[in-house]
Amino acid sequence: RKEVEQDPGPFNVPEGATVAFNCTYSNSASQSFFWYRQDCRKEPKLLMSVYSSGNEDGRFTAQLNRASQYISLLIRDSKLSDSATYLCVVILNAGGTSYGKLTFGQGTILTVHP
Amino acid sequence: DGGITQSPKYLFRKEGQNVTLSCEQNLNHDAMYWYRQDPGQGLRLIYYSQIVNDFQKGDIAEGYSVSREKKESFPLTVTSAQKNPTAFYLCASSIGLAGFSSYNEQFFGPGTRLTVL
Numbered sequence: 001r002k003e004v005e006q007d008p009g010p011f012n013v014p015e016g017a018t019v020a021f022n023c024t025y026s027n028s029a030s031q032s033f034f035w036y037r038q039d040c041r042k043e044p045k046l047l048m049s050v051y052s053s054g055n056e057d058g059r060f061t062a063q064l065n066r067a068s069q070y071i072s073l074l075i076r077d078s079k080l081s082d083s084a085t086y087l088c089v090v091i092l093n094a095g096g097t098s099y100g101k102l103t104f105g106q107g108t109i110l111t112v113h114p
Numbered sequence: 115d116g117g118i119t120q121s122p123k124y125l126f127r128k129e130g131q132n133v134t135l136s137c138e139q140n141l142n143h144d145a146m147y148w149y150r151q152d153p154g155q156g157l158r159l160i161y162y163s164q165i166v167n168d169f170q171k172g173d174i175a176e177g178y179s180v181s182r183e184k185k186e187s188f189p190l191t192v193t194s195a196q197k198n199p200t201a202f203y204l205c206a207s208s209i210g211l212a213g214f215s216s217y218n219e220q221f222f223g224p225g226t227r228l229t230v231l
Contacts, residue, residue, distance in 0.1 A: 032212075032218075041202075042225075043224050043225050044204070087157075101212075102159070102220070103156070104158075105156050106154060106155050107154075
């Protein structure tokens with residue numbers, strides 16, 4: 001089983017639609033969670049952190065379910081500019097001076113059409 | 115403007131040649147990282163560095179080498195020993211090592227696309 005798994009999609013949705021992505025992780029010791037956005041042939045950029053209680057940033061809502069070991073990203077009222085690949089990122093605990101291993105999912109492709 | 119620069123954007127190399135990818139940051143970040151990304155896959159860590167003159171292997175270090183002589187610079191050399199070097203290479207930096215803070219965002223450079231002919 002992969003450490004971090006995402007449905008690669010692609011998800012094709014019309015403008016204004018609501019779309020949700022899930023990301024599952026295998027290591028229960030995972031500590032921190034993020035969603036990054038990557039535009040075609042560009043570098044990833046942080047979209048939002050994922051907090052235990054869930055968090056919202058405008059049209060974007062992120063949630064964490066530790067019991068089932070998954071995080072989710074909900075996008076409401078989709079815009080054409082939301083078209084991108086969405087990467088989930090999971091960080092394992094770091095101890096002492098060791099590196100907290102940061103693992104990327106393979107990404108979910110979203111295309112929003114008119 | 116603060117940020118991370120990578121050069122060149124596109125790089126072509128003949129099989130059997132070593133090549134060095136540049137990564138420079140002026141964010142005053144201590145930690146720097148190198149990843150590669152292959153189509154349909156997530157980023158995989160090659161090397162990382164917490165501080166000047168120190169670096170550690172990531173998950174796929176074989177066939178690569180790095181140096182960290184200056185805080186701002188973390189060049190990656192793709193050696194002829196790397197069996198499948200064609201990929202998109204991304205350099206990143208963060209204030210400190212990942213895992214020590216929930217807010218330890220990694221900032222990425224624009225990447226270098228390496229193609230081995």
